[in-house]
Amino acid sequence: MQNKVNTICYTLMPDHLHWLFQLEDLSLNNVVRQYKSITTVKINKFNCFNGQVWQQNYFEHQLKTEDDLINQARYIVANPLRAGLVNKAGEYPFWDCVYLCKTELNNGLNNEKLRF
Numbered sequence: 064m065q066n067k068v069n070t071i072c073y074t075l076m077p078d079h080l081h082w083l084f085q086l087e088d089l090s091l092n093n094v095v096r097q098y099k100s101i102t103t104v105k106i107n108k109f110n111c112f113n114g115q116v117w118q119q120n121y122f123e124h125q126l127k128t129e130d131d132l133i134n135q136a137r138y139i140v141a142n143p144l145r146a147g148l149v150n151k152a153g154e155y156p157f158w159d160c161v162y163l164c165k166t167e168l169n170n171g172l173n174n175e176k177l178r179f
Contacts, residue, residue, distance in 0.1 A: 068094055072136040074143065075157035081139040083132075095121050136160055 069085040086094065103116040126132050140163060143155035152158075 067097070070159075070161075071132070072139045072160040072162070073158060074139050074155070076142060076146065077148075081142055083135055083139055091123060133162070136162055 067087055067089050069087060070082070071085065072081075072083040074081045084094075089097070099117045106116050107113050124135065126135060140152050140158060140160050143149050143158070144152055149155045
């Protein structure tokens with residue numbers, strides 16, 4: 064997917080993925096289809112399995128302002144906190160965001176500071 068999208072933020076949850084990105088050369092439908100195809104092959108190979116990994120549909124939200132962008136990034140990063148998986152966002156290993164670094168989150172960004 065390199066050079067196809069500009070990833071801004073993501074969090075891989077136990078049962079779903081939040082991924083905030085800017086489209087480059089492909090349509091949203093093509094990006095999602097390619098991502099699901101590539102990851103399904105890799106996950107099946109890793110698990111010695113052959114089957115469906117992702118649900119067929121996906122949910123999209125078009126951002127219109129910079130405030131929308133920042134709010135969605137916060138929502139994505141805070142998802143493990145809301146799900147009760149960690150006490151601090153930086154403790155969760157499966158995320159990244161161009162606006163934040165994990166060290167900052169480990170030093171005190173928690174449920175109280177991520178309220179919206």
